[in-house]
Amino acid sequence: MLFSLTVSKGWTLRQLDIHNAFLNGHLAETVYMKQPPGYEDPMTPGHVCHLQRSLYGLKQAPRAWFKRLHDFLLSTGFQASKTDVSLLYYTARDSRVFLLVYEDDIIMMGNDAKLVTTLLQRLSTTFKIRDLGALGFFLGIETIVVDDGLLLSQRRYMTDLLGRSGMVDCKPLATPAAVTKSITPVDTPYDNPTQYWHIVGALQYLTITLPDLSYAVNRLCKFMHTSTEEHWNLVKRVLRYIKGTLDFGLQLTPSVSTAIHAYSDSDWASCPVDRKSTSGYAVYLGSNLISWLSKKQCTVTRSSTEAEYKALTDVSIEVTWVVSLLQELGLHSGQPATLWCDNLGVTYLCANPVFHARTKHVEIDYHFVRDKVASGDFLVNYVSTTDQLADIFTKPLPSPCFSALRGKLNVASLPPCA
Structure with a gap:
């Protein structure tokens, strides 16, 4: 930020x-x-x-x-x-x-x-x-000046990670996760679980500058204690994606606006094991991405609307924290934060108390978000699924869609001369 x-x-x-x-x-x-x-x-x-x-x-x-x-x-x-x-x-x-x-x-x-x-x-x-x-290399993150802005890159870290995993000469892939196949914890146990822990743990640090890795890495982290050969193959797929994106990083560009807007999404009952949903959000300060998340929800939801509402609650908590920090530093624009959700039912719930009787099981989340909307701190608007930027944090996507959303997350490649 x-x-x-x-x-x-x-x-x-x-x-x-x-x-x-x-x-x-x-x-x-x-x-x-x-x-x-x-x-x-x-x-x-x-x-x-x-x-x-x-x-x-x-x-x-x-x-x-x-x-x-x-x-x-x-x-x-x-x-x-x-x-x-x-x-x-x-x-x-x-x-x-x-x-x-x-x-x-x-x-x-x-x-x-x-x-x-x-x-x-x-x-x-x-x-x-x-x-x-001037800031150059900090905590393994390289800051490169590009087009009057900064690009935060971890290419040295990525190169070292590929070397440690024996994947230096691997063939690159366009996406970090396959669309056609889900993973389960039932398979032949991986014979080197320590290697799995080390590589997946290292991948977590990469999500600091590569938000497009968040979903794939979060999914692999669920199987730290039950890793199988199938899971290791999925780790190698992520590493093959990294091989093709060594020059990519998070780009920050000058932005006239300092208004906060955020996107939240969920993939209802996406886990085939426990049928819990996956939440994702992306928070922007002006045109720059400053916070993001991909996370499996803690409880099983009974409808897609409930899953989307829980995702909206997660991003509301994050935005509340960002606003409180900006206010403390005297840098808040004073404008209400805009939250974008692709579920009409959720946008109605935020403003219409008539729906309360049908959502008693999400009462705490309901009151938290609705009070923010009622106080004028948040504006909750509908966005079409095709324009939902947080979609990349909740499920695997085809290559064209993944590349388009990756660009909107400000993940960009270094210029040839850098």
């Missing part, structure tokens, strides 16, 4: 690294350590060290370091976000600076380049900082 705002508003974007970050943390607990080899005191070899600061390897180290950084930033005028604990922000009149922390890696962005530099200098007075300049 913040990357989208940075691209749209032309903010400054910087990447920082803290040298030996975990050594800066002060321990709140009493921790003793044996004298390290080569540094024993010959006069008192039986003595131990009483640690005042954290060391790498201690369970408390990440927490102690974050608390030290957190307290220092608060003392310099930053405020901690109540919506996301890894986010801190600084406000001075019309100037805003945002700081995202992941262990010792930090991203700083803001609409005032001088203020960003000043805050960096304050930070360097207490911690040894390495200013890496």
Whole structure:
């Protein structure tokens, strides 16, 4: 979301690294350590060290370091976000600076380049900082400048994943999941379940920049404890799709609008084992995709309308969180969020209390969404199935349809020169 705002508003974007970050943390607990080899005191070899600061390897180290950084930033005028604990922000009149922390890696962005530099200098007075300049490679994600925007790519990660799985020379495929065949947990057990766990777990991290993989990977994750030869073949199909999309990533482009609109969809009773439905949604800030989900519903639904309503509830919760974060940062446009659903029954339920008697079994979801609509926070509109962008998160699709929806999710290929 913040990357989208940075691209749209032309903010400054910087990447920082803290040298030996975990050594800066002060321990709140009493921790003793044996004298390290080569540094024993010959006069008192039986003595131990009483640690005042954290060391790498201690369970408390990440927490102690974050608390030290957190307290220092608060003392310099930053405020901690109540919506996301890894986010801190600084406000001075019309100037805003945002700081995202992941262990010792930090991203700083803001609409005032001088203020960003000043805050960096304050930070360097207490911690040894390495200013890496413009954001390039962060947590395995490469940020590439394209057409005045950014493309978030994990091509190095994908290449490494293909190498680990022995699929470097595989033949590419156009889609990650077959349309004609469903999977079941009944088959010959896979003889290397550890490999299945490692590869599928690695695929999960790829969905950060490749939302088109979400449905296929989510489906494979259901069989972590009952993986079969058939499931491993489906993993290889996903890897063959990755082979053909190494240059693809999530593109963020300048957007004039900062209004929120979202698409929700479900595939009713799609699981042949327990007949639970699959939900999917896509949330946009202006023209940029900022959040998405593919997930099997927790309960069995008794109608397609109920399944669609539960999917609408899921996206409503996500949009509520996004709105609360934007409001906290003072960046919300004030416009109600628009939710698009391809089930007329659900759109009527959101505004017509007469239907309540027929939906007592979805009462909690009903009240949550309808209260949002009644308060003017949400607008729920109907969209035809052919224009339902969340369809890609609920079921396998033919290649032409899959490619069209993938493009609308802003999954794009790198330009030839990149």
